[in-house]
Amino acid sequence: MKKINLLITFLISMTGLVSLSHESHDHDQPLTVQAPKGGAIKSLEETYVEVLVKGKDIKIYLYDKELKPRMVKDFTIKAKIEMPRTKKTEVIKLSANEQYFQASFDGKGIHRYILHLSVKDPKTGHDDQLKFTIEPKK
């Protein structure tokens, strides 16, 4: 009986952890959402995250479900870059202004890299993980 209780406790605690750490789940069909800035957009429970990359500049915009801009300063976002074949990662520093988060990364001629974002939404309290494939030369 003790073992069963332990197992249940373990399962419940794991469920809690999972709910606090989401992996890139689109709550809407991705094709139905038009990114307001024309970039790549992904959906979280209460937020849309749009990433716009031009050369070395990376900009991250946050919107509510009506695609209205959300207050950037309320969010905590961490970002890291992963190289495709070597799997090497590099943490990049994001700075926030009123409209977006921004960072700079020089891919040194690479055809793509993966941008991992860890987004803490103040509304849900969840810490979600998102993955964007970036093609800096495009």
Add this chain to the structure above:
Amino acid sequence: MLNHIIRFALNHRLIVVALTALLVVYGSLTLKNLPIDVFPDITKPTVTIMTESHGMAPEEVETRVTLPMENYLNGLPGVERIRSQSGIGLSAIYVEFDWGTDIYRNRQLVQEKLNLAKERLPKDITPIMGPIGSLMGQIQQIAVTSESAQIDPMELRSIAEWTLRPRLMTIPGVSQVIIIGGGLKQYQILVSAEKLNRLQLSIEQVDKELAQISQNTTGGFLEKDGSEFLVRNIGMVNGTDDIKKTLVGLHFGRPVLIGDIAEVKEAARLKRGDGSFNGKASVVMTIQKQPGADTTAITKAIGQAIEEIKTSLPAGVHVNPDVFKQANFIQASIEGIKEKLTFGTALVFIILFIFLANLRMSVITLTAIPVSFLVTAIVFKIFGLTVNTMTLGGLAIAIGELVDDSIVDVENVFRRLRENAKSMNPLPRLKVIYDASSEIRNSIVLATVIIALVFLPLFNLTGLEGRLFAPLGIAYLTALVASLVVSLTLTPVLCFYFLKDKFDDHPDTKFVSFLKNLDQRILNWALPNSKIVLSVSLVLLLIAASLTPFMGRDFLPKFNEGTAMIAIVAKPGISLTESNEIGKLAEAIMLATPEVKSVSRRTGRAELDEHAAGVNVSEIDVDFKEGGRAREEVLNQIRSQLKEKIPNVGVNVGQPISHLIDHMLSGVSAAVAIKIFGPDLTMLTEKSLELQAAIKDVEGLVDLRIEQQGLIPQVKIQVLREDAAKYGLSAGQITKLLEAAFNGETVAQMIEETKIYDVFFQFDNASRGSLEQMENTVLKVMPDGRKVLLKNVADVYETTGPNEINRENSQRRIVISGNVSGRDLGSLTEEIQKKVKEKVKFPEGYYVVYGGQFESQQAATRNILLFGLISLVGIAFVLWSHFKSKAVTAQIMATIPLAFIGGIILLFFTDRSITVASLVGFITLCGVASRNAIMMISHYLHLMKYEGEAFSKEMIIRGSQERLVPVMMTAFAASLALLPLVFAKGQPGSEVLHPVAVVIVGGLLSSTLLDIIVTPTLFYRFGRKSAETFMTQKENNEKI
């Protein structure tokens, strides 16, 4: 010279009658054989270049295919605009030339440039020019459906492709038959990557062997027994078994056949489009005609061909030729106008009879109508014009005026004959008729010259409006000139033959006497009170002018085509299957509407189709039943239901021909096209979304959507050159092999009787169904037996990319489009421009251009006003050169604004919108209105010069009374002839002519009623000096 003509006609009466009879017979025969169409040829000379660019993404198509060609095409003489669309594996370039340029010369110029551009294009990519098209080219749709379970979609498509299409293509005038739906049969070799792997074969090897799978060669000749035998080496495949038995390589010395590594089957080619009819999957055939071909004749021939072929089709196959027929619209339009012409003619006859109270005079006058019409038909034939709503409209507008010249002539001849009969020394009848005809010939010719002058703006209109209204002008002027010739020749001759009454017994009718008495009473008061008369006229003019700001502005009135074309645009990136489901749902919504008779849908793009629509686009043609609610109401209901039940799609509701016209004007199938130009696609998308948000609440703006540019999911295989080199593979080798494996290629053709099917090679689904399977594709087997997998030499990953890139005049652009409902285009566009200016800021290098009907409306209005002013100056000059008096010229010109009063007021209470058509009405009015004043003032001067009258109130009253009947008759005849068109608002074929008729009828009523008072008053107040000057002028009278 004019007197010579009248004299010749009267001296050679039988020749005139015989020539007229000849013209009538020849004209009738010509009229019967004239081609019939709904509109004049309004196709802008456009050359379409389609370039299939296998497997390329839109960005690559743009930079490697579209751009090099655009660079060469820019600067071609006569080019107005170059538009392009770079989609997945397809580049479509539309080179639009100036109106009036020769399409064959344009094609020659384009071909020369394409030959040069080809060297800059990737290997094996060949641009192809589309056939010469016509805007009204898509004349019919045919649905082929099956009720039999034994006939699958592929069989149905084969019937359409190999039985129906060849028969339809033989019909003279048919240029193309485009087929969508069903499944295009092909023989597929679906290679298993796993089996290939197991048998240690590479794609490279398989690809090389399959290139020779089906070949016949010649073995020269063999001489034997004195005969010569042709030697043929037969290697063609004859079915799936033959294909399976073909060798592709060796495995440990054992032959490997295609059957060992692949599944070989008959299957449908990969679809990029589909069709359906009334919600049921079907094959939809679109028939295109050659430019200038007779639509109704082709439609009839198609109907006959289908009837003939029906019996040979398998049981359960239905061919419905009545899905969409442009001929129905043409027939309804032409019949409608013909009815109005007949009714108008009847009304003219009634008016003549009421005023003249003489059957013979009425018949003589009426003769001008058929004779002028038939002469016009002969001129149509000479100039290659068709019978269409605009040319018939020109005749409808002219009906009333055709009898004008004859009315004036017959009335004057009759009056002079009556006076002659009362005279103590009567002159010979022939001499009286000559004098009477000669007396009024100057004013008749002058009026006709002025009417011709006012039509000059129509011939200077550029663009669509010019193509529409120039034939109307030609028809109108030809008929009018013909009627002038009739009034100078046939009318006097007929007067000689038929007016032989005892004229002293023929006083005015009671009605005419009443009018003359009334006129006398009014003029007795008005002439001394000129200030009041002129002030009242001015006030009326100001009231009318104050109504114009309350009227809307549109380009052309809305057409009533009888059918609708509804486009459903899903998000780019959607699959054909999903798009089909959306299309089916939309069809179900439409079919549930009680007024809808049938729907036919085309989703995506058919092979051979120049209309490069993505699989996310469905175009649905809707046909309606007779009766029911108003069309606007029905379409609004369909629109709102579609939006409610199918969220996240764009809906564009229009009509087939109107859509094509919009597309021709702006490259967009909508009435309003806002184009943002700039270099970066992301920024263009951002600005288009901002602009959409800024204008979405503008009242009357419907079907608002952004062009279908967006990001679609892609799988990219990035070749890593260094890694590939380690295995002796180049990037080019890898991409070529992968194209064959994943995209597939046609390696041969199979012939079955006279049908030709492709033999197609591709990896099977299991070998390319996932990223992992793709990554594990064996590219090469090394000499030591090691296999080189795709993942060893390339990075395979998911990403996104644009679905298409559109360009115009060498710049990237995105379009925000919409339609107008319940509001005029002018005010709507003004509001849009204001909101965009306030709310959307464009970065450097980005700008917005407003196109669509609005652009054309502004250009047309500008042109009409400019050339209208030039015409007015021309009229003033002609009047001055005739009367040699600035005052008389000014008095006649002053009557033109009087006509505008009625035109504006009637337009305000009917259409409440100023269109290019109503402006044409005002132009026509200038000529017709000045005619009355010319007749009136000419007669005053005649009385003074030839009948001894002095400039006095009595002379003016006498002159006015004598001219009252012809003035009122011509005005009533012209107005009543157009009355059927005034009541034909929105009827098929009368859409463009209705506003023209409204303005002319309103204007004629006001100008006639006011002219009767204002012209004599003006002349009485300001005309004395000019009349006396005119009297002193010398004139050479011609005598018979």
